[in-house]
Every structure is written in C-alpha cells, then in structure tokens.
Amino acid sequence: MSTTSPYILGIWDGHDAGAAILRDGHIVAAVNEERLTRRKLDVGFPRQSVACCLDVAGVRADNIAGVALSTWDVAKTLTRIAPGLRNQYYALRRRRTPPTMFSRLKKYSKYLLTLVPGGAATRALGACLVRRDLRACGVTAPLHWIAHHEAHAATAALCSGFADATVLTLDGIGDSISGSVSVWRAPRLEHLADMRGHDSLGIFFEHVTNLMNMRELEDEGKVMALANYALPVPDAQNPMLTWFTCDELTVRCRFGPLRLHHALAQLLYQVPSEQFAFMAQRTLEVFVTQLVRNAVARTGIPAVCLAGGVASNVKVNMLVRELDCVRDLFVFPHMGDGGLAVGAALALGNRLYQCPGAALDDVFLGPDCAEETMAAALAAAHCVYERAEAPWETAADALARGETVLWFDGRMEFGPRALGHRSILTRADDPALRDRLNLQLKQRVWYQPFCPSILAVDAPRLLENYRSPNRFMTEAYRTTTEGRHALAAAISIDGTCRPQIVDERGGAYAKLLQAVRARLGVGAVLNTSMNIHGDPMVNTPAEAVDVFLRSGADLLVLGPFVVHR
Numbered sequence: 178m179s180t181t182s183p184y185i186l187g188i189w190d191g192h193d194a195g196a197a198i199l200r201d202g203h204i205v206a207a208v209n210e211e212r213l214t215r216r217k218l219d220v221g222f223p224r225q226s227v228a229c230c231l232d233v234a235g236v237r238a239d240n241i242a243g244v245a246l247s248t249w250d251v252a253k254t255l256t257r258i259a260p261g262l263r264n265q266y267y268a269l270r271r272r273r274t275p276p277t278m279f280s281r282l283k284k285y286s287k288y289l290l291t292l293v294p295g296g297a298a299t300r301a302l303g304a305c306l307v308r309r310d311l312r313a314c315g316v317t318a319p320l321h322w323i324a325h326h327e328a329h330a331a332t333a334a335l336c337s338g339f340a341d342a343t344v345l346t347l348d349g350i351g352d353s354i355s356g357s358v359s360v361w362r363a364p365r366l367e368h369l370a371d372m373r374g375h376d377s378l379g380i381f382f383e384h385v386t387n388l389m390n391m392r393e394l395e396d397e398g399k400v401m402a403l404a405n406y407a408l409p410v411p412d413a414q415n416p417m418l419t420w421f422t423c424d425e426l427t428v429r430c431r432f433g434p435l436r437l438h439h440a441l442a443q444l445l446y447q448v449p450s451e452q453f454a455f456m457a458q459r460t461l462e463v464f465v466t467q468l469v470r471n472a473v474a475r476t477g478i479p480a481v482c483l484a485g486g487v488a489s490n491v492k493v494n495m496l497v498r499e500l501d502c503v504r505d506l507f508v509f510p511h512m513g514d515g516g517l518a519v520g521a522a523l524a525l526g527n528r529l530y531q532c533p534g535a536a537l538d539d540v541f542l543g544p545d546c547a548e549e550t551m552a553a554a555l556a557a558a559h560c561v562y563e564r565a566e567a568p569w570e571t572a573a574d575a576l577a578r579g580e581t582v583l584w585f586d587g588r589m590e591f592g593p594r595a596l597g598h599r600s601i602l603t604r605a606d607d608p609a610l611r612d613r614l615n616l617q618l619k620q621r622v623w624y625q626p627f628c629p630s631i632l633a634v635d636a637p638r639l640l641e642n643y644r645s646p647n648r649f650m651t652e653a654y655r656t657t658t659e660g661r662h663a664l665a666a667a668i669s670i671d672g673t674c675r676p677q678i679v680d681e682r683g684g685a686y687a688k689l690l691q692a693v694r695a696r697l698g699v700g701a702v703l704n705t706s707m708n709i710h711g712d713p714m715v716n717t718p719a720e721a722v723d724v725f726l727r728s729g730a731d732l733l734v735l736g737p738f739v740v741h742r
Contacts (some may be wrong), residue, residue: 266284326357417460558719640674
C-alpha cells in the first residue's frame with residue numbers, strides 16, 4: 178500500500194448528500210448532510226459535511242490534493258444548474274407538498290431524464306458549478322469525475338478485505354446505468370458489464386414502494402417487511418417474474434420506467450397490498466440471486482461484494498449468502514447513494530495511487546465530542562446527572578428491569594444504522610417492550626421489525642448457519658429455536674432478523690452487552706437508531722438530550738454521564 182498518498186475529498190451532492198476524506202486507502206472521516214442540517218436524506222452540495230470532515234480529520238482545506246465527485250448525467254447536471262428543481266423534487270418525494278398534475282409530470286420527467294447519459298458538456302458544466310461550491314469551502318484541489326457505479330463498486334470491493342472478489346452493484350439509476358458487474362483483484366477493479374437504466378430492478382422496487390403510498394428511496398424496507406405477511410404466491414402465478422429476464426451479466430425488462438409503473442399500478446388494483454409486496458420481493462430475490470450465480474460462474478471467484486440501493490434489501494442479501502456458489506459476502510454498510518462520497522474517494526485513491534483499500538473495521542467515522550460538551554448539554558437542559566465509572570453496568574441494570582435506554586458514546590456512525598454509538602436500546606426478548614418503544618418514540622408501522630445487537634459468543638446459539646460476524650446489520654439471518662425466544666422483540670414474523678454482531682472490538686458497547694449477558698444469560702438487546710420519528714439520527718449531545726426529554730425513555734447514558742427519568 179502507498180504510504181505517501183495525500184488527502185482525497187469525496188463528495189456527493191444528490192439524494193442523501195455527504196462528504197468523506199481518504200488517506201492511504203483508509204477512510205478517516207465521513208458524514209451525511211442530514212446529520213448536520215437535520216433535514217432527513219438532505220440533497221444538494223454538502224457544505225456542512227465538507228467542513229465537518231475537514232474538522233474530524235484535522236485537515237486544512239488546502240491540504241486536500243484531489244476531489245472526487247460522482248455522477249454527471251443530464252438529470253444531475255440540471256439540478257446543479259437549478260438547485261430549486263432538486264429541492265422541489267425532495268419536497269415531493271418526502272410528501273411535504275400535495276400531489277398535483279404538475280408534480281406527477283415532474284416525477285415522470287425525472288425518470289425519463291435519468292435515462293439520458295452525460296457527456297463532455299455535462300461534465301464541463303457540472304465541474305464549473307461544483308468548483309464554485311468547493312471554493313466557498315476553501316477547497317481548490319483538482320476535481321475528478323467518478324462514474325456512479327464505479328463509486329458503488331469501489332465501496333464494496335475496497336472495504337471488503339478480500340484479495341479477490343466478484344462485485345455487483347444494483348440501484349435505481351446513475352449515469353443512465355442501473356447496475357454493474359466487476360471483478361476485484363487487489364489492487365485492480367476490472368469492469369465486466371453494465372445494466373441499462375431501462376431495465377432497473379431498483380426503479381422497479383421504487384415504483385412498488387411509491388404505489389403502496391410509501392416514500393421511494395426511503396421506505397423500501399417496509400415493502401420487504403410487509404411481504405412476510407402475505408399468503409405466498411407461487412412463482413408460476415407471479416406476473417412480475419415474466420416482466421424480467423436474466424441474460425448472463427445483465428437483466429432485461431419488458432417495459433421502460435413509465436410503462437413499468439403503469440403495469441404495476443394495474444396489478445396492485447387487482448391484488449391485496451401484502452401479496453403485491455410479496456410478488457415484488459420475490460421478483461427481486463429471483464433475479465438478484467440469478468445475477469450473482471452468473472457473475473460468480475463468469476469470474477470463478479466465490480467471494481461476493483454488493484453495493485447500491487438494492488443491496489439494502491437484507492432478505493435478498495441473506496439468500497445471496499446462502500447460495501452454494503458463494504463462499505464469502507460483504508455488503509458495504511452505506512450501500513445506497515449516501516455512500517457515494519466514500520466510493521468516489523476510494524475509486525480516485527485507487528486510480529491515482531493504487532491504494533488497495535482495507536477491511537472496514539468500523540463505521541464510526543463522524544464527529545466525536547468532549548466530556549465537557551456533554552456536561553454542558555446536560556446542564557443547559559437542567560438535567561440531574563451523575564458520572565459513572567462503568568455506565569454499562571447502570572445501563573444493563575435498567576435493561577434487565579425492562580427499561581428503555583438511550584446510549585450515546587464515541588464517534589457518530591456513518592450510514593443508516595445505529596451500531597452502538599447513537600442507539601436506543603431495550604430488552605430483545607419481550608415484544609411488549611418493543612411495542613412500548615414503538616409507541617413512545619419510533620412510530621414504525623406495525624409490521625416493520627426492530628433489530629438486535631448480539632455478542633459474537635452468543636451468535637451461533639441464536640442464528641442458523643452462522644459462519645462469521647456481520648457487524649454492520651447488512652444481512653438477514655434465520656434464527657434458531659433459542660433465538661426466536663431470546664430475540665422475540667427483534668425478529669420478523671418469519672423468524673429472521675437483521676443482527677449487528679458485536680465482538681471484542683465493540684468498546685463500551687461490547688461491555689454493555691457482556692453486562693446484559695451476566696444478568697439475562699444472553700448478550701443481546703433490541704437496538705434502533707436514536708431519533709424521534711421522522712428525524713435523522715442524532716449527532717450532538719444536545720440532540721441526544723432533546724430526544725431523552727421528548728420521549729418516554731427511562732435512562733440516558735451520555736458518554737460517562739447517566740441521567741435517570
């Protein structure tokens with residue numbers, strides 16, 4: 178590995194905008210704009226994220242040697258020219274404005290425009306606009322374009338720790354492409370095939386989500402969860418399976434995005450919503466697993482890496498892991514477009530300095546805060562608190578009593594999952610506590626499950642066919658009989674769960690789970706992100722205190738400080 182490569186700044190200015198800084202193939206800072214602006218899945222140039230990453234990395238703007246930016250298609254260039262269009266679509270997608278004929282036209286136009294690839298003109302115009310925003314941040318380093326799916330593939334390959342891998346990316350669309358297949362032989366990522374935007378499995382699932390009155394690019398997990406409640410539909414009776422074909426390293430769809438939306442709408446009119454969700458989920462499972470089989474057969478490499486928004490479907494990922502042809506699986510933790518800043522930086526580091534990447538140890542890549550800042554936030558809110566030498570013991574006592582605990586510790590997580598640094602916790606074995614938590618804070622739909630954190634030593638007891646830790650909640654697992662009892666509040670109706678496996682690298686959070694194990698016999702808790710429904714995950718101590726005061730939680734652990742209700 179190069180030991181002299183300079184700092185690289187990666188940025189992404191689309192859906193779930195963010196920034197990242199890379200040094201010697203390692204991610205030293207990464208954050209998404211939503212955590213700083215408090216606008217969930219924020220869009221636009223990530224000014225605050227750039228400033229935050231520079232601060233976290235301890236780097237001046239003039240120390241940045243190169244900037245990596247993803248996506249230059251026509252649609253993205255238009256939103257850079259007219260940011261108002263981006264904000265209007267953001268409000269429409271997040272249901273902040275009522276639908277009108279004009280808004281539906283905007284949505285149709287968006288799907289058509291994203292099929293148009295960019296070229297020299299869009300790159301030149303986009304570069305001019307982005308450089309202007311970078312200069313406002315004090316960054317004047319050269320700008321490098323990274324293709325959308327090259328960035329996705331870089332996150333999966335370079336963070337996997339695999340020397341060789343078959344790499345697949347699948348999402349809605351970017352640079353007119355909906356997916357790609359590559360082969361990773363460190364330090365080289367070799368592109369093999371692309372999938373057209375016209376045939377997008379990601380857009381297919383976006384349409385399904387939207388037609389079920391959910392928010393596309395946000396609520397696809399609800400579709401996956403609802404599918405578990407359907408009376409199974411045999412493949413021979415699932416019309417969606419006839420709309421796609423798998424042709425070697427690509428997928429083909431009979432319809433373009435607009436006709437596909439119409440066909441789905443007609444089908445939804447005829448069947449119950451849960452069966453519609455089941456058919457869509459099954460379609461995704463069939464064609465993604467077939468693509469993986471074909472890709473592994475082509476490359477001969479049984480280690481598989483996945484990225485892109487479709488890889489957020491943990492049930493699909495479970496089926497990929499269970500394929501006979503797959504030996505190892507790595508899914509990048511921030512698999513959707515929110516991870517593109519990291520991917521762009523990784524791809525540029527690999528291109529310029531042959532940085533081979535490194536196994537991702539953790540995703541605690543955001544800001545940390547001093548004890549003085551925590552104490553000041555508590556004092557400002559007039560909280561009565563105490564300093565504990567072993568706050569995990571106090572938290573474990575509360576959890577054993579069936580209480581809800583807010584747990585704030587260390588650097589903020591990068592990505593959509595709380596992994597023990599900005600978490601809300603309760604016992605994993607009592608569905609009544611799950612329901613209480615949902616009513617107090619999370620307000621999820623009734624069929625959407627929570628997830629567990631499990632000590633690595635207990636994982637083989639609770640999870641079927643357990644092979645190796647998944648520390649980032651990127652895959653579903655089937656549970657054992659014991660697991661279905663111990664994790665009753667954190668599993669789906671089909672007996673699967675999306676666990677975070679915590680080992681000795683887990684710091685204070687691992688100590689908490691060990692303390693829970695000493696009291697309850699199993700090192701497992703229900704773990705969900707620390708936020709009020711509809712808000713992004715908290716970043717600062719003041720935000721954590723605000724969630725505590727507004728919620729019915731029983732205990733707040735803020736670093737070494739403990740606050741009782």
